[in-house]
Every structure is written in structure tokens, then in C-alpha cells.
Amino acid sequence: MIAPPLKYAYYPGCVARGACRELYTSTALITAALGIELVELKSASCCGAGTLKEDSQRLQDAVNARNIALAEEQGLTMLTQCSTCQGVLGAVNDKLRAERGSAYRDEINALLARGGHHYDGSVDVRHLLWILLADVGLDNLRARVRRPLTGLRCGSFYGCYLLRAQAHRRVDDAFNPQSLEKLFEALGATPVYFEGRTKCCGFPLSSYDAPTSFSMAAVRLQDAIDCGADCLVTPCPLCHLNLDARQPEVERQVGRKLGLPVLHLSQLVGLALGLSPEQLGLGRHIVSTRPVLERLGL
Amino acid sequence: MEITIRIRRQAESGSPDYKSYALDVDPGTTVLDALMRIKGEIDGTLAFRKNCRNAICGSCAMRINGRSALACASRIRDVADARGEILIQPMGNMPVIKDLVVDMTSFWKHLDQVDPYVSTAARRTPEKEFLQTPEQRAAVEQAGNCILCGACYSECNSREVNPNFVGPHALAKAQRVMADNRDDQTAQRHALYNQPEFAWGCTRCFYCNEVCPMGVQPLDQIQKIRHELLTDKATEPNTAMRHRRVMVRQIKESGWLDEARFALQVVGRDFKGLWSLVPLGVRMAAKGKMPLRHRPIENCAQVRDLVEAIQKEDTKS
Numbered sequence: 383m384i385a386p387p388l389k390y391a392y393y394p395g396c397v398a399r400g401a402c403r404e405l406y407t408s409t410a411l412i413t414a415a416l417g418i419e420l421v422e423l424k425s426a427s428c429c430g431a432g433t434l435k436e437d438s439q440r441l442q443d444a445v446n447a448r449n450i451a452l453a454e455e456q457g458l459t460m461l462t463q464c465s466t467c468q469g470v471l472g473a474v475n476d477k478l479r480a481e482r483g484s485a486y487r488d489e490i491n492a493l494l495a496r497g498g499h500h501y502d503g504s505v506d507v508r509h510l511l512w513i514l515l516a517d518v519g520l521d522n523l524r525a526r527v528r529r530p531l532t533g534l535r536c537g538s539f540y541g542c543y544l545l546r547a548q549a550h551r552r553v554d555d556a557f558n559p560q561s562l563e564k565l566f567e568a569l570g571a572t573p574v575y576f577e578g579r580t581k582c583c584g585f586p587l588s589s590y591d592a593p594t595s596f597s598m599a600a601v602r603l604q605d606a607i608d609c610g611a612d613c614l615v616t617p618c619p620l621c622h623l624n625l626d627a628r629q630p631e632v633e634r635q636v637g638r639k640l641g642l643p644v645l646h647l648s649q650l651v652g653l654a655l656g657l658s659p660e661q662l663g664l665g666r667h668i669v670s671t672r673p674v675l676e677r678l679g680l
Numbered sequence: 681m682e683i684t685i686r687i688r689r690q691a692e693s694g695s696p697d698y699k700s701y702a703l704d705v706d707p708g709t710t711v712l713d714a715l716m717r718i719k720g721e722i723d724g725t726l727a728f729r730k731n732c733r734n735a736i737c738g739s740c741a742m743r744i745n746g747r748s749a750l751a752c753a754s755r756i757r758d759v760a761d762a763r764g765e766i767l768i769q770p771m772g773n774m775p776v777i778k779d780l781v782v783d784m785t786s787f788w789k790h791l792d793q794v795d796p797y798v799s800t801a802a803r804r805t806p807e808k809e810f811l812q813t814p815e816q817r818a819a820v821e822q823a824g825n826c827i828l829c830g831a832c833y834s835e836c837n838s839r840e841v842n843p844n845f846v847g848p849h850a851l852a853k854a855q856r857v858m859a860d861n862r863d864d865q866t867a868q869r870h871a872l873y874n875q876p877e878f879a880w881g882c883t884r885c886f887y888c889n890e891v892c893p894m895g896v897q898p899l900d901q902i903q904k905i906r907h908e909l910l911t912d913k914a915t916e917p918n919t920a921m922r923h924r925r926v927m928v929r930q931i932k933e934s935g936w937l938d939e940a941r942f943a944l945q946v947v948g949r950d951f952k953g954l955w956s957l958v959p960l961g962v963r964m965a966a967k968g969k970m971p972l973r974h975r976p977i978e979n980c981a982q983v984r985d986l987v988e989a990i991q992k993e994d995t996k997s
């Protein structure tokens with residue numbers, strides 16, 4: 383059987399184009415290696431990370447209906463690579479689809495018409511993780527592994543929005559997700575189960591209540607270390623910011639050296655596909671990723 | 681069907697221990713029925729709370745397979761795994777008194793902190809009852825369905841690390857009284873809820889929405905309170921509110937977030953805030969994580985026009 387061409391409307395999200403450029407580069411590399419074509423939505427705006435509705439529900443819905451309409455104009459499924467983007471865009475899509483024919487949806491479309499767009503509800507919004515599992519497929523992925531991640535003990539860190547922001551159309555059970563664990567196994571790595579893998583990293587509080595935010599990150603990191611993880615792997619660059627970039631502050635707050643590397647999902651896949659740590663930007667992290675590379679004999 | 685219920689048992693001051701109980705039950709019965717049979721037929725020392733057996737009183741919340749739920753509203757067939765096993769533990773975020781009974785003192789204290797009563801100036805009831813229109817009633821309907829079972833509080837990620845955070849149940853109640861047209865303490869409530877331990881303490885983990893058996897969706901209610909705070913001109917501005925305002929401003933300016941400038945504008949507004957950002961900034965810059973240039977998205981003017989059109993409509997309504 384010839385696989386259908388995999389082509390998606392790519393919504394990179396702000397963090398992957400800013401502080402976590404290594405995610406942007408890694409995603410470009412692994413999708414190319416897997417024969418996935420990405421059409422980047424260059425005029426897409428920030429999704430608002432779930433706080434726009436606190437200003438105005440209509441603002442959150444309209445801005446994201448516009449983002450989804452851009453993918454509809456390409457006739458392509460929208461691919462996200464951030465748990466938060468997925469949860470926000472996915473939930474707006476679910477909601478507006480259910481509102482077909484309602485006055486509210488007409489109102490949103492009247493607003494979008496100012497810029498020449500129209501929301502139809504004709505495309506899905508899906509995270510890269512789900513696309514790797516369902517469209518690329520684990521067997522296909524396994525067949526392309528050049529560097530099995532044997533011996534690497536990975537703790538998953540899903541991100542709240544990926545597991546729980548969309549009330550319907552769930553891929554994973556909110557309390558016992560398996561997508562990342564299945565992926566780890568396909569790449570040759572060993573999943574490490576710890577309680578915090580489904581919980582919050584504390585990022586939403588980091589700008590105005592840093593001590594609470596760091597306490598939350600500390601519980602997650604220590605939990606993963608105590609369960610024997612060599613690293614965390616996350617499909618959410620915001621989790622990455624709080625767990626990696628703020629880890630020195632977290633260490634200071636709890637008075638314990640942690641040094642737990644945090645990898646983006648795309649970087650882990652890239653390592654297994656045989657890409658080099660330099661290509662994947664593993665030197666750009668705040669917490670050194672050396673322990674991971676040593677474990678893989680690199 | 682044959683089932684095995686594993687229960688986390690704990691004496692008043694002892695350490696926890698798991699005990700398994702085998703039962704033959706009808707798959708349509710509830711976890712609470714099974715617990716009552718264990719207590720009646722196997723081990724009378726098992727402690728748990730219950731009353732109505734009908735999802736009304738809110739007494740029987742506990743963790744069923746790691747997830748807080750009402751025992752009387754959970755059917756065996758829905759929660760037993762392929763081997764017929766069910767794991768039962770007490771709720772989280774509260775100390776255990778015995779077995780599945782937890783000490784809910786902080787839960788009630790936190791509820792009390794939001795002043796959970798509809799309040800008229802003199803706290804006097806009129807001679808006839810207060811009348812409400814269906815619309816006025818609808819505004820308080822969802823949060824009004826709370827049965828104070830504690831399931832949300834048990835899973836709350838903010839409460840887990842911040843014992844002063846009042847929690848989802850209290851904030852759902854806060855929304856319920858604030859949205860009530862008979863309540864005349866709006867200004868006082870805004871001032872009270874506009875604090876880190878109240879409306880801004882929630883980390884949006886979605887666990888409360890996930891587990892609430894009554895569809896209260898506390899996180900949705902919390903975001904409604906935040907909306908009220910953000911739109912009330914009299915609210916004392918704080919960092920959390922600045923976070924929201926800068927976000928909207930940056931979306932208007934360039935279509936997406938410029939993280940470094942975002943941090944400066946939100947946190948670095950005074951010397952202490954700025955100082956707290958220095959180590960982070962140095963660290964990020966050293967690893968090339970602080971892009972120097974921030975280019976607007978294509979068609980940025982279109983997004984600005986959209987946001988401005990909505991803002992204009994929102995101020996009208």
C-alpha cells in the first residue's frame with residue numbers, strides 16, 4: 383500500500399519561534415525525515431494561551447477561528463506542537479463546530495469577514511504527537527529508527543491543556559494517558575511512570591506568583607527523578623520553559639541539585655531518527671542534556 | 681461479577697496500608713454499595729462517609745482508580761478493570777482521619793473565606809420572597825449546582841503546593857454569589873477576590889473541571905470572576921492583570937508574543953521585578969534563547985483590526 387502524502391497546515395506557536403527555536407528546527411527536521419510536508423501559517427496569530435477569554439470570550443473565539451480559517455483555506459488539518467496551543471485551538475474548534483448555524487457563529491464570521499476569512503469547521507486541529515501515532519503510525523516510525531534509544535529512561539510530561547482542555551474528542555485518558563509512553567517504546571526508550579506526568583508544571587503562575595510556580599515545578603521534577611527518569615519529554619514548550627529554563631531557580635528554592643534534562647518531543651524523535659544533537663539544538667537548553675547523550679553513547 | 685477492591689487503609693495515627701477484598705456483585709451496583717457490603721459482611725472497621733446514596737449530599741467523594749469521584753455515582757462496570765480490580769483511596773490535599781475519611785477543615789475554612797452568602801445591605805429578608813427572572817436565575821445556575829463534595833479540591837494542583845489558595849469549590853461559590861442580582865457587595869467582593877490566594881491563585885490545570893460530578897466546572901467560573909475583575913475599572917491593577925493586558929497589546933502590535941519584552945512589561949515594572957529577571961535574562965541570552973529581533977506576523981494589521989473591532993463591541997455591551 384502506498385501511504386497517502388502527509389501534509390498539514392503548520393501552526394508553530396510563539397514559543398517555538400522565540401525562546402525555544404530548537405523546537406522549531408527539530409520539528410522541521412523530523413517532519414522532513416518522515417516525509418511530512420508542512421505549510422506554515424505565516425499570518426496566524428498567538429492563540430492567547432487560554433487567557434484571552436478572561437478579557438473577552440469573543441476575543442478568544444474570533445482570534446482562533448481566524449487561525450483555523452487559515453488552515454481551512456489550505457484545505458489541510460492544522461498541526462500544533464504545543465499542548466497549550468492544541469488545547470486552546472482545539473477547544474475553540476470543538477465549540478464553534480457544535481454551534482453550526484447559531485447566531486454566535488454568524489457573529490464571529492461577520493468579524494472574520496473584515497479580513498476576508500470565513501470559519502467553516504471543516505478541518506481538525508491536532509497535535510504533532512497524535513499525528514505521529516495515528517497518521518505516521520508506530521510501525522512506520524519503528525522502521526525508521528536509526529538510533530534506538532535503548533536504556534534511556536524517559537518520563538512523560540503531557541501538559542494540562544493537551545489532556546484536559548478539550549472536553550470531547552479526546553485522544554488520551556486524562557488520568558492514564560499512553561501516547562507518549564507508546565512513542566517512547568517505539569523509539570526504543572523505556573517509559574518511567576511518575577505521578578506528576580499528567581499534572582501542571584506551574585507555568586501559568588510563573589509571571590506573578592513565582593514561589594508557587596517553582597514549588598509546583600519542584601514537585602514534578604523531584605517526583606520524576608525519584609522514579610528513576612533520566613530526562614523528561616514534553617509536547618509543550620511552555621512546560622519546557624518552566625521545567626528547563628527556570629530549573630536553576632527551582633533548585634535554589636528547594637535546596638536540592640536537580641539537573642534533570644527536559645527534551646522537546648521533536649528532539650527525542652530526532653535523536654531516534656539519527657539526527658545529531660547539534661542539529662536538534664540540544665546544546666541550547668538551560669539544563670545540560672549531556673546525561674541523555676551519555677546514556678546513548680554519544 | 682467477581683471483583684477485587686483494593687482499599688488504602690489507615691488508622692488514626694498509623695501509616696497507610698493496602699487491603700484487598702473479594703466480592704461477587706452485580707455490575708450495575710455502585711462502588712458505595714460494594715463498600716457497604718465490605719463493611720457489613722467482611723470488615724466492620726472500614727471507615728468511609730456516606731449519606732444520601734444518590735449524588736445529592738456530597739459525602740462520599742473518594743479517589744476511585746486515582747480519580748476523585750462520588751462512590752454512589754460510580755458503577756462497578758464502569759470502574760473495574762479487565763481483571764475486575766478497583767483501587768480506592770481517600771481524597772488528596774486533606775489529611776486522613778481514618779481510612780477513606782479525610783479532615784475537611786481547610787475545605788470549609790476556605791469556603792468561608794469567600795463570604796459565601798448572598799448579601800443585602802442589612803442582611804435582612806423582605807416580607808415576601810425575593811423574586812428573580814429566569815435570566816437572573818440562569819446566571820447562578822451552574823455554580824449553584826455544587827454539592828460541596830470536595831472532589832475538585834482533592835485534585836487541585838494549586839492547592840497541592842499552596843495551602844493558602846482557597847480552591848475551586850470556594851471560587852465557584854464566589855462566582856455564584858457575585859453573579860446573583862440580589863447581592864449588593866460587588867465592590868467588596870472584587871477587592872477580596874482580586875488576590876493571589878483567590879481568583880489569581882488558580883494554575884488552570886483543568887482537574888476541577890475534569891472531576892466535578894455536578895458539571896459546576898469551577899475553572900470556567902474562576903475565569904468568569906477574572907473577567908469581572910479585568911473589566912471593572914475600579915479594580916486595583918496587579919501583575920496578573922498586567923499579564924492579560926500586555927498579552928492583548930502584543931497581539932495587536934505584532935500578532936504574537938515577544939517573550940523578553942513580555943517579561944519586562946509584566947514583571948520588570950519596578951526595581952524588584954526587574955532584578956528578579958536579571959539571572960533569567962542572562963541565562964537565556966547565553967543559550968541564544970532571547971531572540972533580538974521580533975518580526976510581526978504577515979497581515980498583522982488584519983489581526984489588530986479584528987481585536988479592535990471586538991474591543992469596540994465589548995465596551996458597547
Ligand code: SF4
Nearest residue numbers: 395396397429466467
Ligand atoms: S500557547 Fe503560547 S506559544 Fe502556543 S501560540 Fe499560544 S501563546 Fe503562543
Ligand code: SF4
Nearest residue numbers: 541542583585620621
Ligand atoms: S503543564 Fe503547565 S505549561 Fe504545560 S500545559 Fe499545563 S499549564 Fe501549560
Ligand code: SF4
Nearest residue numbers: 826827829830832892
Ligand atoms: S465544584 Fe463540583 S467537585 Fe467541587 S465541591 Fe462542588 S460539586 Fe464537588
Ligand code: SF4
Nearest residue numbers: 836882883885886888
Ligand atoms: S483549574 Fe485551578 S482551581 Fe481548578 S483544580 Fe486546577 S488549579 Fe485548582
Ligand code: FES
Nearest residue numbers: 732733738740752
Ligand atoms: S452518598 Fe451522598 S453524594 Fe454519595
